[in-house]
Amino acid sequence: MIYTGTFSGKFYGPGAAETGGTFFASNGPDAMLTGYFVGDRDPGLIDASLPLAAYTDPATFVLNSAHDPVYVDSNEELDFDPDTGQLVYKEVVGSAFVPFTIKASDIVAGTADDDRVYYETNQGDRQLSGWVHNIAPGNGEIELTYTSFAAFRTTYGSGPGSQQNDNFITFGNATPSALIPRTGSASYSGIALGGAELAGIGYDGTVHGTSDLTANFNAASFTSKLVLFTDEMTPRSIGTFLFNGNIYESGFGGNVSEYPTYSGQMVGDFYGPHADEYGYAWTVNYYTSAPGGALGNTLYGIAVGKKD
Structure with missing residues (x-):
């Protein structure tokens, strides 16, 4: 059902910090509605224009992940600290996060400026290796502004009883609803x-x-x-x-x-x-x-x- 109508309102406060107004709409002779709206500035809508390469504050991204054995989910997270370049990949194992801290010192020599930046880190009985798409301008694989992606192999334990997981992930500055x-x-x-x-x-x-x-x-x-x-x-x-x-x-x-x-x-x-x-x-x-x-x-x- 399509409604048409009008709305009007004003901005309030310094820098147009808040807004409010009224609206009226109908779909002809059968139904009509009227009401009011109020709201304030949503920083998330402004931040949606921020390229990944311009981030200055720490951020937590919700991941879209594909795994072997074959399934997909949106349950994992990736923390990013632009000051240090540190990442924390939070893999879901069972019903809990298992964090892998990935530091700038874990970059494989000679890959820091490549299209894919490779990492290797050993954290006791857990290891991670893989790569992250380089968000710097000029990436030859694909140049993206708000999106990145990665592939991580995680290993738990060693020897015959070890468990290995292969994960491909996407993340970025997701468009707000x-x-x-x-x-x-x-x-x-x-x-x-x-x-x-x-x-x-x-x-x-x-x-x-x-x-x-x-x-x-x-x-x-x-x-x-x-x-x-x-x-x-x-x-x-x-x-x-x-x-x-x-x-x-x-x-x-x-x-x-x-x-x-x-x-x-x-x-x-x-x-x-x-x-x-x-x-x-x-x-x-x-x-x-x-x-x-x-x-x-x-x-x-x-x-x-x-x-x-």
Whole structure:
């Protein structure tokens, strides 16, 4: 049901710190509404315009994570201190955070200025290795303003009883709910990367490719596409995978479109003051026929990009 009408109000206080006013709307002869609104300045709406490279205060980011075994969630966190360059990756194990402190001194020599900054840290019976997308301007892999991404391998213990987790994550200056568009549409494009166990072609390793996303803000829905390849000297095509889903008050989520041929999920966020960029974690599972049965294939990873 569509209402039309008018509203009017004023700003109050120094620097237009507060606002208030009245509104009236109707959908014709059937219904009408009237009321008032009041509010004050929300620093989060102003901060939404801040590029990651311009952060000066410590921040905690909620992550979109893809894991092996294959699943996605938005439960983990990453603390960032721009003064020291220190990160704290809070991996969820069971029902609790397990923190990994990642210092500037943990940077692998020679990678500090690369497109991906590599880290290695040993914290007693726990180890972490991996990389973080370099947010400095001019990144050759993909240049983003409000979004970043990373891949971490965590290891607990040593020897035959050790536990190893592979995690791909996206994070950034997420678009506040009040600034996510509710009308119109937008097209985005970017990259995808992750890990795979592909029995159908005998491959177990990392993958890369392209991603795109089309958001229909009128309908609060989206579609997205991944085109994936193996990370080999001569990359092999894995396939094209389609997703669709819903845009929520904050973020978005959905499933693989070709169910039951494929199954999989995704969860993500828009980043920047006008939903300028996207980042999401994804999974794909499918079977390929084989003599006497079927071969399982699993993929998991992340996709990031920006408006076309």
